Amino acid sequence: MRLWNLSWFLFFDSLLVISGLQTPESFDIDGGIDQDIFDINEGLGLDLFEGDIRLDGVQDRNSIIGENYRWPHTIPYVLEDSLEMNAKGVILNAFERYRLKTCIDFKPWTGEANYISVFKGSGCWSSVGNRHVGRQELSIGANCDRIATIQHEFLHALGFWHEQSRSDRDDYVRIIWERIQSGKEHNFNTYDDKVSDSLNVPYDYTSVMHYSKTAFRNGTEPTIVTRISDFEDVIGQRMDFSDYDLLKLNRLYNCSSSLSFMDSCDFELENVCGMIQGSGDNTDWQRISRAPGGPESDHSNMGQCQGSGFFMHFDSSSVNMGATAVLESRMLYPKRGFQCLQFYLYNSGSGSDQLNIYIREYSADNVNGSLNLVEELKDIPTGNWQLYHVTLKVTNKFRVVFEGHRGSGASLGGLSIDDINLSETRCPHHIWHIRNFTQLIGSPEGILYSPAFYSSKGYAFQIHLNLSHLTDAGIYFHLISGANDDQLQWPCPWQQATMTLLDQNPDIRQRMSNQRSVTTDPFMTTDNGSYFWDRPSKVGTVAFFPNGTEFRRGRGYGTSTFITHERLKSRNFIKGNDVFILLTVEDISHLNSTQDPSVPTPGIKDLCSEITCQNDGICAVQDDKAVCRCPVGEDWWYMGERCEKRGSTRDTIVIAVSSTVTVFALMLIITLVSVYCTRKKYRQRTSSNAVNKTLENEYAF
Numbered sequence: 001m002r003l004w005n006l007s008w009f010l011f012f013d014s015l016l017v018i019s020g021l022q023t024p025e026s027f028d029i030d031g032g033i034d035q036d037i038f039d040i041n042e043g044l045g046l047d048l049f050e051g052d053i054r055l056d057g058v059q060d061r062n063s064i065i066g067e068n069y070r071w072p073h074t075i076p077y078v079l080e081d082s083l084e085m086n087a088k089g090v091i092l093n094a095f096e097r098y099r100l101k102t103c104i105d106f107k108p109w110t111g112e113a114n115y116i117s118v119f120k121g122s123g124c125w126s127s128v129g130n131r132h133v134g135r136q137e138l139s140i141g142a143n144c145d146r147i148a149t150i151q152h153e154f155l156h157a158l159g160f161w162h163e164q165s166r167s168d169r170d171d172y173v174r175i176i177w178e179r180i181q182s183g184k185e186h187n188f189n190t191y192d193d194k195v196s197d198s199l200n201v202p203y204d205y206t207s208v209m210h211y212s213k214t215a216f217r218n219g220t221e222p223t224i225v226t227r228i229s230d231f232e233d234v235i236g237q238r239m240d241f242s243d244y245d246l247l248k249l250n251r252l253y254n255c256s257s258s259l260s261f262m263d264s265c266d267f268e269l270e271n272v273c274g275m276i277q278g279s280g281d282n283t284d285w286q287r288i289s290r291a292p293g294g295p296e297s298d299h300s301n302m303g304q305c306q307g308s309g310f311f312m313h314f315d316s317s318s319v320n321m322g323a324t325a326v327l328e329s330r331m332l333y334p335k336r337g338f339q340c341l342q343f344y345l346y347n348s349g350s351g352s353d354q355l356n357i358y359i360r361e362y363s364a365d366n367v368n369g370s371l372n373l374v375e376e377l378k379d380i381p382t383g384n385w386q387l388y389h390v391t392l393k394v395t396n397k398f399r400v401v402f403e404g405h406r407g408s409g410a411s412l413g414g415l416s417i418d419d420i421n422l423s424e425t426r427c428p429h430h431i432w433h434i435r436n437f438t439q440l441i442g443s444p445e446g447i448l449y450s451p452a453f454y455s456s457k458g459y460a461f462q463i464h465l466n467l468s469h470l471t472d473a474g475i476y477f478h479l480i481s482g483a484n485d486d487q488l489q490w491p492c493p494w495q496q497a498t499m500t501l502l503d504q505n506p507d508i509r510q511r512m513s514n515q516r517s518v519t520t521d522p523f524m525t526t527d528n529g530s531y532f533w534d535r536p537s538k539v540g541t542v543a544f545f546p547n548g549t550e551f552r553r554g555r556g557y558g559t560s561t562f563i564t565h566e567r568l569k570s571r572n573f574i575k576g577n578d579v580f581i582l583l584t585v586e587d588i589s590h591l592n593s594t595q596d597p598s599v600p601t602p603g604i605k606d607l608c609s610e611i612t613c614q615n616d617g618i619c620a621v622q623d624d625k626a627v628c629r630c631p632v633g634e635d636w637w638y639m640g641e642r643c644e645k646r647g648s649t650r651d652t653i654v655i656a657v658s659s660t661v662t663v664f665a666l667m668l669i670i671t672l673v674s675v676y677c678t679r680k681k682y683r684q685r686t687s688s689n690a691v692n693k694t695l696e697n698e699y700a701f
């Protein structure tokens with residue numbers, strides 16, 4: 001019933017959205033306008049503090065540095081049902097960026113006193129810091145479902161204000177007051193340095209918390225002019241955390257390590273990141289900056305820095321067929337049990353030389369480690385740096401082992417590796433490597449279609465990158481006719497496509513990759529009444545692969561303002577004139593079912609409107625009855641039918657849960673058990689008047 005209602009809501013919602021169609025070939029999710037957070041909120045007529053901050057009555061601006069206003073390192077959250085499906089997936093991806101680059105983690109709420117309720121309100125906004133209000137709202141409204149927008153709003157929630165409101169900002173930017181809409185000038189206030197702490201970090205033009213140059217303007221001219229003009233088009237980036245954003249966050253929260261980062265190595269230091277040469281092989285890997293047969297330079301610096309720029313090289317020209325060279329990483333200690341190994345590989349040897357990736361895993365039974373082959377990389381293209389990802393699933397301490405293997409045929413060079421990164425994250429499913437890139441920017445030739453790829457569910461798809469416009473690059477996701485179409489569900493339900501333009505910085509922690517996600521809504525229709533995501537052989541147009549094979553291509557769904565050409569040419573998006581677009585298409589239907597059964601859907605809302613839970617208790621419907629779910633802390637809890645009674649103990653309640661699905665099941669059990677136990681306990685207490693036994697043992701898992 002609830003799903004049905006949601007479906008109709010989405011159905012009508014999509015009818016509204018689709019009326020803005022621009023070209024028959026593709027659909028722009030944001031109407032072809034690059035709307036920043038402030039534009040979205042302004043368009044909605046919101047009058048929030050500095051555009052996207054919700055203040056409460058008692059807030060002063062120095063509060064963020066007070067310990068009281070910080071969150072614990074693991075923040076409890078609820079993804080409310082009101083959120084768009086795409087937003088839910090993007091929020092989870094934003095959490096992964098926090099896990100990789102900071103010590104902040106997130107967990108589904110299981111009754112902690114304070115948590116962040118992420119919901120679809122009007123616009124994108126948050127409060128600043130932990131307000132200790134129980135359920136603290138953070139809105140991800142329409143068009144706010146961009147990863148850096150979500151990172152930005154969560155940085156507010158973690159205690160950060162906007163960068164250009166620092167006390168020293170006038171040293172770095174000029175505010176052109178006459179260009180600001182009248183009545184909006186207060187959005188450009190600064191804070192006294194006695195009350196706001198910039199944590200001894202320099203002013204950061206690249207901060208994801210900085211306004212863009214067009215914020216609150218009354219015409220077309222910029223409201224913020226940077227004193228170093230090179231930064232005029234840098235401010236307002238919404239790609240990822242900047243290095244200083246991370247430094248500040250890590251200082252405020254005393255971070256020393258992150259949850260998912262493991263290792264990064266560009267071989268610039270002679271200790272080669274603690275890697276060791278294998279024994280029992282035929283030759284060693286060499287740390288060099290140029291190989292006779294290629295490459296001419298390393299990948300990290302592309303030969304731009306004198307006296308640096310190293311990589312590891314297995315010279316296959318000097319050994320016989322079958323010879324090997326082994327390089328092992330230092331010992332690594334996994335926390336999450338899944339890893340992504342990423343590196344660049346250059347082949348200047350024989351086309352049949354190969355690189356084998358092993359894991360040497362250590363356990364109590366096997367102190368010397370057991371060697372398991374994970375992947376054999378064969379047919380490595382020659383003559384340029386290629387990007388590879390290898391998925392690992394290791395739970396014990398381990399080493400990564402690279403084994404160069406000499407194949408048949410003539411070799412004038414060998415295999416080279418550089419810029420290795422290992423993290424406990426999911427690997428992208430596909431890589432689209434685009435060569436000779438620069439000449440395509442702004443050129444009529446810059447209309448590119450990726451090769452055909454298959455999603456994990458079996459849907460065939462293609463990415464369209466449009467570089468032909470003068471200022472911005474567009475990106476679109478298309479379903480295309482594929483081999484499994486007869487077995488698949490149509491219209492295609494809830495597949496989220498995540499398209500990432502890779503920032504090829506050698507260190508994964510410093511990358512500011514540009515990412516957009518779109519999700520297939522099976523109820524979305526086009527002007528002519530057909531389903532947008534129906535089978536491409538039915539609704540698509542005829543297209544041809546370069547080899548002449550005919551296929552059908554559904555309409556594209558994406559944005560014409562994926563990234564400006566200016567930004568595209570910045571950082572390390574283009575390296576050696578090559579670009580990599582990482583693609584993941586995954587089924588997110590499971591996010592349709594809610595994490596928290598208390599969120600209002602029509603049937604539940606009615607039942608819950610009849611009762612009021614006290615002390616931040618939340619109403620939930622169980623067995624068609626409205627019940628209060630009471631907040632629980634480490635050594636206290638609320639109980640009673642309306643959470644009106646407080647209890648406490650020194651014993652600790654431990655509720656350990658690890659996934660959203662288990663949370664849902666466990667929450668049901670916990671609530672049922674707690675309601676039963678609370679009532680039982682209550683009866684015991686009132687009858688015996690003896691309070692020796694505590695509730696905790698009955699709660700404990």
Ligand SMILES: [Zn+2]
Pocket residue numbers: 037052053152156162
């Ligand atoms: Zn903001």
